[in-house]
Amino acid sequence: MESKLTGTVALVTGASSGIGAATARRLAEDGASVALVARRKDRLEDVAAEIDKAGGTALVVEADITDRAQAEAAVQQTVERFGRLDILVNNAGLMLLGPVVGADAAEWERMIAVNVNGLLYTTRATLPHLLSAAEEGPRRVADIVNISSIAGRVAWNGYGVYNLTKFGVNGFTESLRQEITRRHVRVGVLEPGGVDTELGSHNKPEVRNEMIDPFFEQTEVLAPEDIADGVAYMVTRHTAIGELWIMPTDQA
Ligand code: NDP
Numbered sequence: 465m466e467s468k469l470t471g472t473v474a475l476v477t478g479a480s481s482g483i484g485a486a487t488a489r490r491l492a493e494d495g496a497s498v499a500l501v502a503r504r505k506d507r508l509e510d511v512a513a514e515i516d517k518a519g520g521t522a523l524v525v526e527a528d529i530t531d532r533a534q535a536e537a538a539v540q541q542t543v544e545r546f547g548r549l550d551i552l553v554n555n556a557g558l559m560l561l562g563p564v565v566g567a568d569a570a571e572w573e574r575m576i577a578v579n580v581n582g583l584l585y586t587t588r589a590t591l592p593h594l595l596s597a598a599e600e601g602p603r604r605v606a607d608i609v610n611i612s613s614i615a616g617r618v619a620w621n622g623y624g625v626y627n628l629t630k631f632g633v634n635g636f637t638e639s640l641r642q643e644i645t646r647r648h649v650r651v652g653v654l655e656p657g658g659v660d661t662e663l664g665s666h667n668k669p670e671v672r673n674e675m676i677d678p679f680f681e682q683t684e685v686l687a688p689e690d691i692a693d694g695v696a697y698m699v700t701r702h703t704a705i706g707e708l709w710i711m712p713t714d715q716a
Contacts, residue, residue, distance in 0.1 A: 467495030468700040471602040473546040475499040475539065477529055477586055478556030480507035482661030483611060486688035487553055487695045492520030494696055496551060499542035501525045501586075529556055529582035539589040549593035550603070551699050554583045554633075555611040559663050562671050564624045572625045579629035583610065587640070591649075598648035605648045607699045610637045611691070612653040614711065622675055630655075634707075641706055650704040654694050657711035658685035683715050 474491045478484035480502035488498045492515040500508045505526040512522040523545050527538040543549055558578045560571040587608065594606035615623055616630030634653050641651035664676035691710060698705045 467493070469551075470495035472496045472550040472597075473499070473542065473548050474551035474553065474699075475501060475542050475549060475586075475590065476553040476555055477501045477582065479511055480504045482663065483656070483659060483688045483691045484553070484555040485511045486692040487555060488522065489515060489518070489520075490689070490692035490696050491551065491553075491699070492522060493518065494700060497521040497523070497546050499523045499525050499538070499546070501527050501529065501538045502556065503528050529586055530577035532581075532585045535582060535585035536589040539586065539593070543593055548597055549590060549606075550597040551607045551609070552587065552590045552594065553609045553611065553695055554586060556582055557611065557613075557629075557663070558666060559613075559615075559626045560667055560671075561622050561626060561675050562668065563622060567625075575625055575629055579626075580632055583633060584636075591644075594649045595644070595647055605650060608637075608640070608649065608651045609695050609698050610651075610653045611695075612637070612655045614655050614657045614709070614715075616653065616655055617709065622671075638706065641704075645704060650698075652698055652704070652706045652708065654691065654698065655707070655709045656686065656691050656694075657715045658683050659688055659691055660685045661688055683712055685715075686710070686712050 474496040476484050476488045479488040479500035492498045508524040512524050515522040525538045525541050527534040529535040558575045598606040612633045613630045615627050616634040619627045637653045694708050694710045
């Protein structure tokens with residue numbers, strides 16, 4: 465059956481869980497061949513099997529995108545397998561919260577490495593292929609969707625370096641949008657509020673107890689599929705969507 469994304473190829477970083485896995489499933493449902501990029505190969509294989517079972521096409525690409533060579537190889541592997549690249553979803557991310565005073569600097573470095581450097585390396589390696597796809601592809605357009613956060617719009621006490629990375633992603637996205645939109649590569653941010661994923665689980669126990677668990681107890685958070693819907697919306701319209709902010713109704 466002809467679907468909205470038939471003939472296109474998408475690369476999703478952080479496709480082994482949460483929002484990335486849901487987005488990969490959704491883009492495959494809409495007809496894209498999808499490259500699944502992350503470090504946990506077994507989890508990527510599970511997602512690929514689900515896509516395969518539903519009649520879609522997926523490629524497992526094990527890569528740590530904080531290593532520039534691995535990010536570039538992941539893009540290369542995708543293009544070698546599918547011959548093109550139309551959609552990049554920069555989704556991989558890490559949220560380690562807590563006070564700046566007395567912070568563990570290694571946590572800052574890990575967050576900046578994934579949320580900023582990984583996104584930049586993957587974007588840079590993908591751009592030539594997206595620019596070609598916009599000229600020659602079935603849709604005459606290509607897409608970058610950067611998964612930022614409400615934390616890219618609003619700063620909170622205890623979110624310092626996570627805020628830094630996501631505000632940075634928003635600024636970079638808008639700058640790149642202005643650079644290449646006339647070449648028909650659409651660039652936008654999607655900013656989710658609370659979503660039920662593994663994101664909070666990487667935090668120290670005291671952060672989980674004081675900041676993360678209380679938020680989840682008080683808020684009816686979204687499902688990863690709600691965000692995947694937003695990504696699908698951004699890449700299947702004829703309009704260019706620069707920013708999409710998706711929140712649980714009861715998150716103020
Ligand atoms: P998850 O923890 O479920 O997913 C994070 C993904 O990032 C995993 O697939 C992980 O895969 C991947 N990842 C982490 N480090 C690397 C790396 N070095 N190289 C490649 N992949 C990596 O969380 P979410 O689904 O919630 O997070 C997805 C995005 O959504 C993030 O950017 C997050 O900031 C954003 N977001 C999430 C919100 C929420 O409430 N959940 C709210 C707002 C934004 P692996 O470990 O296998 O490498």
